[in-house]
Amino acid sequence: MNLAHLAPLAVLLPILGAALAFTLIRHPRAQRAVSVTVLSLTLTLESLLLASSWDGGTTAVRLGAWFPPFGIVMVVDAFSSLMLVVSSAVSLCVLIYASAQGASESGYDGPVSIFHPSYLILIAGVSNAFLSGDLFNLYVGFEILLTASYVLMTLGGTEQRIRAGVTYVVVSVVSSLLFLIAIAMIYASTGTVNMADLAGKLAQLDPGIQTLLHVMLLVAFGIKAAVFPLSFWLPDSYPTAPAPVTAVFAGLLTKVGVYAMVRTETLLFPGDTLNQPLMIVALLTMVVGILGAVAQNDIKRLLSFTLVSHIGYMVFGLALGSAAGLGAAVFYVAHHITIQTSLFLVAGLIELRAGSSSLDRLGGLGKLSPLLAVLFFVPAMNLAGIPPFSGFLGKLGLLQAGVAQGTGLAMVLVVGGVLASLLTLLAIARVWNRAFWRTTDDAEDPAPELLATGAAARRLMPRGMVAPTAALVVFGVALTVFAGPLFGVADRSAAQMLNRDAYIHAVLGQQAVVPAVPGAPAAEGGAR
Amino acid sequence: MSAETGLSANMTLLLIMGVLYACGIYLLLERSLTRVTLGLMLLANATNLLILVTGGYAGLAPLFTKGTDPKDYNDPLPQALILTSIVISFAVTAFMLGIIYRTWILGRQDVIADDTEDRKVANTPSFDAEDDAPIPDETTEFPLGSGADGRGDAHDGGMADDGAAAAAVVPSSDAVPSKGAGGVVAPPEGGSRGVDGGRA
Structure with a gap:
């Protein structure tokens, strides 16, 4: 249980590593060592997180010890920690691959020295998005990973990559703006951006407003996940990036969108809507x-x-x-x-x-x-x-x-x-x-x-x-x-997400009744 | 409880927001990168205004002083959100400006080009020379019966002949008379007739 309180390190470690790698920008060998070490540490940490939530334990980490409806929380449950472990394992392999490519050909096409810091920031953003228990923090996670991905997408600045990069940047920014607009609307109608808190408060809204907010979130995440009518940007932009970059984008970025869709469908707007x-x-x-x-x-x-x-x-x-x-x-x-x-x-x-x-x-x-x-x-x-x-x-x-x-x-x-x-x-x-x-x-x-x-x-x-x-x-x-145990944990996490009790209790305290909200100070929740 | 406080939005802000959104979307649909960037900036600012409006009524700065009614304070959270979103749109704008500069260096223009590979795929005829060609009756490479060896040899021989002819062209173009192709006795005038002889 206590182990899960180390969750913020999954975001912090890559960011610190990125800073260190950035200072070592003239020493490619040291840079490589730093990023591989940091990512290995992150992977180890995340494996511990997964172990702690393997049997369905859900832990909410209060950042800065602020209480949940107001402060930011990170939630470690089976789904988020499984995503963390798989994504870090995959990105570690890609990092080693990219380092070898950079070492073997320092040519025009290979990753340049900015690659390592950007890559680590991308990982930090992905981890932040997976762990976030707060809608706005989710948005920040998306932005961290997207901004790093803009740099990685246009690495080297060739004509092809700039062309593809422009499409990618504009589409991503538009989807982020849609997400931000949705957050503003949600805040205007409920007075909170905490996801566990929203689970209770969104249900009290007028059904029409609920549908509007629901669709806005799904459209924003649908663009990121490349769901059909919103998917045209992906085959256009991914193939031109360097191979390791395309690989990590294909593996992780769309899945972050899918992850957000899953949370929206299960936690925020449950049921058959x-x-x-x-x-x-x-x-x-x-x-x-x-x-x-x-x-x-x-x-x-x-x-x-x-x-x-x-x-x-x-x-x-x-x-x-x-x-x-x-x-x-x-x-x-x-x-x-x-x-x-x-x-x-x-x-x-x-x-x-x-x-x-x-x-x-x-x-x-x-x-x-x-x-x-x-x-x-x-x-x-x-x-x-x-x-x-x-x-x-x-x-x-x-x-x-x-x-x-x-x-x-x-x-x-x-x-x-x-x-x-x-x-x-x-x-x-x-x-x-x-x-x-x-x-x-x-x-x-x-x-x-x-x-x-x-x-x-x-x-x-x-x-x-x-x-x-x-x-x-x-x-x-x-x-x-190991598909058996993996399917087991997937089923457990699915049951947990559909039930919502564990998540809401972990964030808002055991006395919270789903979907009721604990007595909030009047200045914030009640007024709007 | 919010008839006069919570839902009374500032009409001026809403109008400005609408105009910003409209102009932003218009600019975003242009092909020039500079205008696209301007469009993104307008959209980001329109969204910031929207978040500001969601904060509700205006009030005191949320610095705690004893004895103030909590409802007199402004809601600080939207402002914190705006601050974050301003920083993010700042990064995006800086990146877009870098991209514009780079396109200018590369092509002396700032319009978005077409995806060439995409055009190629779109122009591909539905007939694929390799996949859709009529399948020959004899598909196996190891036909049974007496003709097998001969057929295989003929095929390989054909390839070899092409190779030989191609090889023959190279030395003969050097116009060294004695190296006329094949076993044919080449006349001393030059290689070209020798090659013909070799083919015949």
């Missing part, structure tokens, strides 16, 4: 996203579209509103963070080895680099949901929950989910056929790197980059092996 529209949106996200992927000719763009499509699965589980659906969605988020990141890292390796990620320029990689082929094949099959991988288990859980729901719309979603899964397999098989299986001679326009042999070819695959990728692939397989 907007579940039907969400289901339709989930269906469209799954199908439209994957249709985009099938049309692509570049691995990174293709993977970006599969990312959009698979966000649909998470929204699907969330929209079902049942404990089974939500549990499967939580499991799917953890699985997808790992798998999507490892695929993007492999795409980066392919780009290094073959000089391009365009399918027209690839061929024969299966023979040229069997290791690369294995590293691609395992997460790719996992993404497509081939048994026995975790992708299969997650999808199975979602489909079962959908069938258990039994309504017509849920059945349509089940069919859509299967279809999207098959189309993912098609898209992935296309990459496999063209990049790995066909001979090098068949490549339309092979880059000189593809034809390199011997020592020159080995130099194209630095061990420092292959090792973290392999570690992440193994981590993905471990999610499959």
Whole structure:
């Protein structure tokens, strides 16, 4: 229990590390050591947090000992600590990968010295968003991670990245403004921004106002999570960034949006209010996203579209509103963070080895680099949901929950989910056929790197980059092996989120009746 | 309880907010980066005004003095929120200005360019030369029967011939007469006829 009170360190450590890395900007080696150490420490700490909340314990940490409706709280429960651990493990692998890339090629394309501080701040923002028990603090978390991501997105300042960066920045700022407007509206109508407090107070509002606030929050988070009609920015901006940056964005940033959607749906606006529209949106996200992927000719763009499509699965589980659906969605988020990141890292390796990620320029990689082929094949099959991988288990859980729901719309979603899964397999098989299986001679326009042999070819695959990728692939397989306990904790966290008691009691004290509010000093709560 | 206090918003502030939002959205839809940045700034300020309005009625600064009625104080929280949001929009504006400067350095313009890869995908015909080509009757690479070896050789030989011809072009273009292609006795005039002979 006491251990969870260290939660603020998950935000503080990366920020301090970023400051230290920033002062060491002229010493790349020391900088690398600092950021890897800090992130390892954070990961260790977060593992302890997860251990403390594994059985469903929920702890609220009052920052500065201010009492909850007024002060900021951080809430450690099973869902938030699971997200923290998975995201930190993934980002540590990406950091090592990026360090090796920076070490091997100090060229135009590699991460520059500003990479490490920005990266650590990004992690701090992600941790803050996951831990936040306060709507405005959630907004601040989003802004921290977004501002760091602007820098990472335009690293190097090439023409392509600036173009993509502008789209990304403008879309992100607009979504943040929408979120801020929603916060202002919520504060105007309830007089609080504490999420546990809101859980009680929002329920007392007029249903029309409730729907308005609910939709505004969902739209703001939907842009960040890249849910279908709001997803067009993602495939446009992600592929141009450096490979490790794309990988960590694909793994973490959209999932933070999904996390916020889950909290909105379970804590702030529980019950079956907007579940039907969400289901339709989930269906469209799954199908439209994957249709985009099938049309692509570049691995990174293709993977970006599969990312959009698979966000649909998470929204699907969330929209079902049942404990089974939500549990499967939580499991799917953890699985997808790992798998999507490892695929993007492999795409980066392919780009290094073959000089391009365009399918027209690839061929024969299966023979040229069997290791690369294995590293691609395992997460790719996992993404497509081939048994026995975790992708299969997650999808199975979602489909079962959908069938258990039994309504017509849920059945349509089940069919859509299967279809999207098959189309993912098609898209992935296309990459496999063209990049790995066909001979090098068949490549339309092979880059000189593809034809390199011997020592020159080995130099194209630095061990420092292959090792973290392999570690992440193994981590993905471990999610499959330990799927039982993982599904257990996902189900527990889902039941906990739907129940809300633990969360509200942890934040507002045991005497708080859900959804009633403890006696607040009159100056604040009562007046408005 | 809030008929005269809580819900009475300042109409002037609301009007200014509306105008800022309208202008901000208009500018945001432009293609010029400078205008987009200005639009973002206007939108951020409009939102700040909105938060200010949510604070309710005006009142005393929230510094505690004994004996003051709590309702006389202003609500400090929205102001703290505005302060945070000002800092954030400051960072975003600074970053956008950096981007504008960079686009100016790179291209002497500040408009948003199209995504070329996107255009390429959009212009791809629905017919894919590799995926949609008619499948030949004989799909196996190891056909059964007597013709197997011959067929395989013919295929490989064809490739080899191309290679040889291509290789032959290179030395012959150096116009060294004695290196005429193939076994053909090359006339001393030059390589070009020798290559022809080699192909024939």
